Amino acid sequence: MKRLAVLLLLVFAGCVQQQAPEQVSDFITLTVRVNNSQSVTEDVVELPRGSTAFDAFSEVAVLDYSTHPVYGVFVEGINGVEGSVESGYFWQYYVDGELAPVGVDSFVLNESATLEFRYEKPPEFW
Numbered sequence: 001m002k003r004l005a006v007l008l009l010l011v012f013a014g015c016v017q018q019q020a021p022e023q024v025s026d027f028i029t030l031t032v033r034v035n036n037s038q039s040v041t042e043d044v045v046e047l048p049r050g051s052t053a054f055d056a057f058s059e060v061a062v063l064d065y066s067t068h069p070v071y072g073v074f075v076e077g078i079n080g081v082e083g084s085v086e087s088g089y090f091w092q093y094y095v096d097g098e099l100a101p102v103g104v105d106s107f108v109l110n111e112s113a114t115l116e117f118r119y120e121k122p123p124e125f126w
Helices: 002-015 053-060
Strands: 027-035 040-048 063-068 072-078 090-095 113-120
Touching: 027 053, 040 053, 053 063, 053 072, 053 090, 053 113, 072 090, 072 113
Parallel strands: 027 113
Antiparallel strands: 027 040, 063 072, 090 113
């Protein structure tokens, strides 16, 4: 009787369909916005997983930037709109609506997100 139960268990176990593990794509889809305080452009881009926010913005806009040896890329202007100390307006970028915690070239993208560069006065200028 035990042998019959084990045999039936093995037969039925073989009939259960195993789910294949979900495959993770090597690419991610991003929504990329540029808000220059006068107009907003929005594009959808697909980039390899592990790209940076800088890579994503470079796909949709002309970036004027400098590279600091310690702090990395500093975006000074986008599509001809430059930040300045005189105006107090600068370009800041956001990930899913939150001010990004690191520089634009240091934020590694491993999942889909909404990125936005905003031309605005940082809080210390308000």
